[in-house]
Amino acid sequence: MKKAPFLRSYTLFYLLFLYSPIILLPIFAFNDSKVVAFPLAGFTLDWFREMLSDQNLRIAAKNSLIIALSVASVSTILGIFAARASVRYRFPGKAPLMGLIMLPLVLPEMIIAMALLVVLLSLNVPLSLFTVIIGQVLITTPFAVAILTSAFQSLDKSLEEASMDLGETAWSTFRLIILPLVMPGIMASFLICFTISFDEFIISNFLGSGQPILSVYIFGQFRFPAKVPSMLALGTVLVCFSIILLGIAEYMRRRGIAKAGGKDSGGFL
């Protein structure tokens, strides 16, 4: 292999640029100073204490958790139906229908948020966590469909036929054979939809009617310099939380492959 010092340093610089800001989060979260700047002043847990005692932050976190869990559940369930239908059945208008389901993936989120806001207001639907959930489901469902379609596609059709042949009904076949085999896909879909929803900003801001939602709340707090360190503490918690979630997702994925005896063709990690 030829040596390419430029490419090597480019790669290093790229990775540094990508990740060093994230590394700064915990550094300043434990720094004993209101000013986010070097040199570091000393170690403190005050910002974490402040974060925990923030009543509004707790409400925002709770709301975000409710939204993310609901969005992940709803879009994964919708994704199961859509993926199953698109993989196993032929019906008229399937291609345009699947296209429409996947469209929000490339549609600017702003457009969806604005359009939904106009429609909801003209229908006199009060804005609430519920309307945020509806909007976010629209955004996350394409991700769920994409992940679950590949999970259903790798399922051998004769497994279902074998189960029917051995006396099971369509429903018990789904429960005993299909569901366990696509479970890793379901878990992956759930976790990714959860993550997307959890840090989603535009729809939360447009359709949340000022309800404290974590992403919106964090953005608001950055207006007050005194609040920044405790937000960095929150960011640190969220980074750890994300790493744990990703770890679980990867563990489930590998376990699923091992269980089904397949070959590992790479994953997220």
Add this chain to the structure above:
Amino acid sequence: MTFSDDRPTMIEFKDVHKYYGDYHALRGINGTIKAGEFFSLLGPSGCGKTTLLRTIAGFEDISSGVIMIDGKDMAGVAANVRPTNMVFQSYAIFPHMSVEENVGFGLRKDPRSKEEKAKAVAEALEMVGLKGFGKRAAHALSGGQRQRVALARALILKPKVLLLDEPLSALDKKMREHMQVELIKLQRQVGITFILVTHDQEEALVMSDRIAVMFEGEIAQLADPETLYRRPATRKVADFIGTMNFIPAEILSEAGDKVEVNAKGLGHVALDIAQAPEKTGEAPVVGLRPETLTLLYDDQKAPERETDGVIDEVIYFGDMTYYDVYLGGTDVEVRLSMRNVPGRPVLDVGTKVRVAWSPSALVLFR
């Protein structure tokens, strides 16, 4: 070979048609499969043999006609309540279950106690030669073992009919030959009707009591292996089963139960009407299997007829030698096979030879 004659009927097809959109996959299937029979559906890929098998299992609806299993019309009867079980080409072993969970899968609604079911699973595993494999993970099995699990899983339900969709095609040659014999033994042991789908004519001949040869959605011939081999009903069947030489012929006369033909290179032959299956309207040819032709050495005399020839090609197989021979100074070339026994040297290309043959081995297609 009268095994199947006096058996009760297990499956009956009455004018079965199957369309996929415009594609006519099954074109009027008629026939019966007898109880306890090892029956094969043989044909090239795309002939409808797998479709026919799947209509028996209930995975495909038929467009018209009737399929009866054990005297009952199967119209509207779902796959999960039919008295049939299937061994899939891919074996369809449930990858997230152990061997014994796979084998016991069909017993889920069985009212027997847990212990009795476990005993049944152990017996089924022992029957297919997998004693002690129950706790293994399904994905840790070899191809041959997976197939045995698939067999045990289907047979544990004691179906009236076991359907096998090309079960040996994924195995290597040695394993395949071994499993052929095992399947025959197993079928004798359990006495269940086996229906095998295969494109391998040798496999069908070895294993079956009777064979239905299918082309393009129709059964071309339904017969026992020997009849199929010795008296194929059409030139196409003859060509598909084993090797056959086709020699252009002219029909001289047909009277009573005799047909007289002039076959190029062989001369005038009087055939029994049994050697001439129904007319299909093709140009007349006579068919001869390679092993019914014999090279005469030195002063050997032909028991019936003989014809001169010249060796054009020699193909040495160890135990056998195949010779391609031009007959009687014509451009008609036939392949014949000779066993390489002591005192019978392998001859060279260009050698002038005498070929012995018997009129009774001929089949006339017209």
